[in-house]
Amino acid sequence: MKTQIKPIISFLILSSIILVTGCRTELDEEIGSPQDQTLEANSKVADLILKTVMNDGSGDNILDGSSCFNIELPVTVNVNGVDVYIDSEEDFELIEEIFNQLEDDIDDLDFIFPITIISSDFSEMIIENENQLEQLIENCEDDDDDDDIECIDFQYPFSVSVFNENSELLETITFNSDNELHDFIRDLDEDDIVNISFPITVILSDGTEMVITNLEDLEDIIENAIDDCDENDLSEERFTQVITSQLLEVQKYKDNQSNETNNYRDYVFDFSEDGTVSIMLEDNDGDPSNNMITNGTWSVCTRADGGLDATLDFGTEAPLNKLNNEWNVKKIKENRIMLDDRNDPGISKDELFFDRA
Secondary structure (H helix, E strand, O other): OHHHHHHHHHHHHHHHHHHHHHHHHHHHHHHOOOHHHOEOOOOHHHHHHHHHOOOOHHHHHHHHOOOOEEEOOOEEEEEOOEEEEEOOHHHHHHHHHHHOOOOOOOOOEEEOOOEEEEEOOOOEEEEOOHHHHHHHHHHHHHOOOOOOOOOEEEOOOEEEEEEEOOOOEEEEEEEOOHHHHHHHHHOOOOOEEEEEOOOEEEEEOOOOEEEEOOHHHHHHHHHHHHHHOHHHOOOHHHHHHHHHOOOEEEEEEEEOOEEOHHHHOOEEEEEOOOOEEEEEEEOOOOOEEEEEEEEEEEEEEEOOOOOEEEEEEOOOOOOHHHHOEEEEEEEEEOOEEEEEOOOOOOOOOOEEEEEEO
C-alpha cells in the first residue's frame, strides 16, 4: 500500500503547488500593472496626493486667523459685542456684515468656549480657553512650511484596489472625501500594491475639470496646479489687493533666530492704496487705545528676476522701526502676506508675516 500511496501523495502535492501558482498568477494579472502605474508608499506622487487632500485651514481665517487648522462648526462667537451662531461657511457673511458696519473701529471676535479644532491631518482637539487657542496659533506661526496644496481637488467617489503581499489579501476601497483619502495615503504600507481605478477627475481652482488616466499625468497635473495657484501669484496687483483689503496684524516677526512676535501683538495696521499706512494700538480688551498712534509708508515693485520687493517704513519709534526694510515677498495668500529679508544670505533670515487682524 505504501508504494501506491506515495505516488498519489506526490501527485496531490504537485497538483496543489500548480493550483496555487496558477491562482497567484491570475491574481497577479488581475492586480498587476506596469511599475510606473503602481502607487507606492512614500513616492513623489503619493506625497503630492497627501498634500492635495490635507485639511485646508485657511477657509475660516475670519474666525481664527490661522491656516494651520479650522474650527469645527457649529460654533458661537461674539462679534463686536454681538453673539452670532455660525452653522456653516455661509454664515461667515454675518461676521463680515458686522465688521463692515463701522469703518474706523477695530473689529473684535471672541469664541464661546469650548471649541473643537480640526488640524491639517484631520485630527481633532478640544480647546478650552483663549490662552490655549493663542498658543496653537503661535505654534502655527513658527511652522511656515504650509505644505497643503490648495489649487486642485479630487472629484469623489473613486476607488483603488489594494493587494498586500504579506497577507495576500486583495481589497477594493472607495473614497468619498479628502479625509478618507488622506488617511489611506498616510497609512500606506510598503508591502501594499495599489492600483487606482482610472480614469479619475480633478478640479482646478478655476473650476476646470480634468480627466486623469494614469499616475504620471496625475503627478504632472498636481505640480502644474501648484505653479498656477493663486497663492503663488506674486504680482504687484495681488499684493496690493491683499494688503489693502483688510486690517492686518503681525502674525510672526523673527529677527534672525529670535522670535519677537509678542512685541507686536497689540498693533493693528491699516494699509491704504495711496502708499500710506495707519498703525493703531489695542488695549488688553482688544479695543483701540489712543486709536492711531503713528503713520507710515509702504510700496511694492517687481525685481528684474520677477520677484517682488515690499518696502516698509514705520518711522523711528521702537519696536516698529525694526520692521523697516526692503522685504522679499515670499508668499501671498487670501488673508496673509509672508515676507523675508532677501538681502540676508544666511540660513536664518529675518521673517515678517502679516495676517488678518
